[in-house]
Amino acid sequence: MNAEFDLPFPHYRCPTCGKDLPLGDAKVTVTCADHTERKAAEFTVRSATGKDRAAIETICDRALGETVVDAFGATYDVVDGLNLVAEAEGELVGLLSLAVRNGEAIVVFMSVYPEHQGTGVGAALLNAADELAATRNLPFLRAAVTNDDIPLLYFFQRHGFAIYEVCVGEVADKFGSATPGFSSIPVRDEIRMRRAACVPKS
Numbered sequence: 001m002n003a004e005f006d007l008p009f010p011h012y013r014c015p016t017c018g019k020d021l022p023l024g025d026a027k028v029t030v031t032c033a034d035h036t037e038r039k040a041a042e043f044t045v046r047s048a049t050g051k052d053r054a055a056i057e058t059i060c061d062r063a064l065g066e067t068v069v070d071a072f073g074a075t076y077d078v079v080d081g082l083n084l085v086a087e088a089e090g091e092l093v094g095l096l097s098l099a100v101r102n103g104e105a106i107v108v109f110m111s112v113y114p115e116h117q118g119t120g121v122g123a124a125l126l127n128a129a130d131e132l133a134a135t136r137n138l139p140f141l142r143a144a145v146t147n148d149d150i151p152l153l154y155f156f157q158r159h160g161f162a163i164y165e166v167c168v169g170e171v172a173d174k175f176g177s178a179t180p181g182f183s184s185i186p187v188r189d190e191i192r193m194r195r196a197a198c199v200p201k202s
Helices: 050-063 121-135 150-158 170-175
Strands: 044-047 068-071 074-077 082-088 091-101 104-112 140-146 162-167 190-196
Touching: 044 121, 050 082, 050 091, 050 104, 068 104, 074 091, 074 104, 082 121, 091 121, 104 121, 121 140, 140 150, 150 190
Parallel strands: 104 140
Antiparallel strands: 044 082, 068 074, 082 091, 091 104, 140 190, 162 190
16 A cells, blocks of 8 residues: 555545545446556565565455455455465555365455556466466365445456355345445345366366
């Protein structure tokens, strides 16, 4: 992040004016390919080490307020996950956290700081997750997205994920009510997606 922000922390950046936007203030805009900015960026993706713990906790805190994630009927702590980090100029700019469950890789958490979105960081993290799954002979990547998170639903489907189950009311039932999410859309449901990660070795 470029600076410290008051709560709520920004999740996105406006492509028109550059303003950083918290979740509830973000809106969807449809544009043609000619007016979709693709920023050039230099970054690297690697497996996280113990030295990355504070940076991992920070990106989780700014996206979720904690490191604990509920998905697929289970609770995961991102700090304990198989974590892949994207770095630019020595700073963590994106994180993808995996867990292994029932012989498949689960994307527990994924976040890219607003100023680095649209630069290929998310796609590179997914590619690294594929490589990690391949080394463990895991055939699928699974991801869970809440119904409000239109940008993440778009991102995963653009990268080959397909919806296979919608758990209606899963999130609202857990927390007792539907709270406002992206663009103030009520968060109610968990949408489960998956894509092939690698071919199992015989």
